[in-house]
Amino acid sequence: MRRAKIRISRFNPDIDKTPYWQEYQVPWEKGDTVLGALIYIYEELDPTLAFRFGCRYKKCGLCAVEVEGRPRLACLAGLKKEMEVSPLRNLPIARDLAIDRGFFYHRLAELKLYIPEQESMKWPAVIKEGIQHKRLIGCVECLSCLSACPHYDYRDTTFGGPYLFVKLAQLHFDSRDKIDRRFQARTLGIERCKGCRYWGRCVPCTSGIPIFKDAIRPLS
Numbered sequence: 001m002r003r004a005k006i007r008i009s010r011f012n013p014d015i016d017k018t019p020y021w022q023e024y025q026v027p028w029e030k031g032d033t034v035l036g037a038l039i040y041i042y043e044e045l046d047p048t049l050a051f052r053f054g055c056r057y058k059k060c061g062l063c064a065v066e067v068e069g070r071p072r073l074a075c076l077a078g079l080k081k082e083m084e085v086s087p088l089r090n091l092p093i094a095r096d097l098a099i100d101r102g103f104f105y106h107r108l109a110e111l112k113l114y115i116p117e118q119e120s121m122k123w124p125a126v127i128k129e130g131i132q133h134k135r136l137i138g139c140v141e142c143l144s145c146l147s148a149c150p151h152y153d154y155r156d157t158t159f160g161g162p163y164l165f166v167k168l169a170q171l172h173f174d175s176r177d178k179i180d181r182r183f184q185a186r187t188l189g190i191e192r193c194k195g196c197r198y199w200g201r202c203v204p205c206t207s208g209i210p211i212f213k214d215a216i217r218p219l220s
């Protein structure tokens, strides 16, 4: 059986000062994915490897990592003969390939990026919104866009980054929402996007959302 060589960035904040690379050899057949290789490593070679996954097919967003320096969903990224896998950039590392997602849940609650329960209860269960809203709610919250954004750093809370702008745009296009989300986007530094080298297109989205067209442009 053919084998693939996979270099993985390891980091345990309780022990390590900086991340380091560790190499593994895994069986490799046509159609294998990076997620499949990570599961093999965990089950057969090294149970200390930390990573996240849920659905195994682009629905939960939990498996996002950098593959060869580009954010990808590990469950969709094809395994190659040699590759490097590291955690998403610009985000706090919990351990190895797992980032600390608790940070974002806290941010969403703090910024009230939801429709208050009293408001949402007044509306029928099925609400027809436009095509932009339909595309925006396809976000699987993988956070890959933050990894690719050249301005984002989780320690700088004055800039929301593409993920929060997508969340704001979901609400902006939701007829139940009464809050001025454009104002909120300005307080989260959306103006900074204008000086970005990706202005006019923004970073790629694993769910295929045109982030500039559907979120950055309408909010700015």
Ligand code: FES
Pocket (backbone or CB within 6 Å): 053, 054, 055, 056, 057, 058, 059, 060, 061, 062, 063, 064, 073, 074, 075, 076
């Ligand atoms: S495991 Fe759910 S998106 Fe990859």
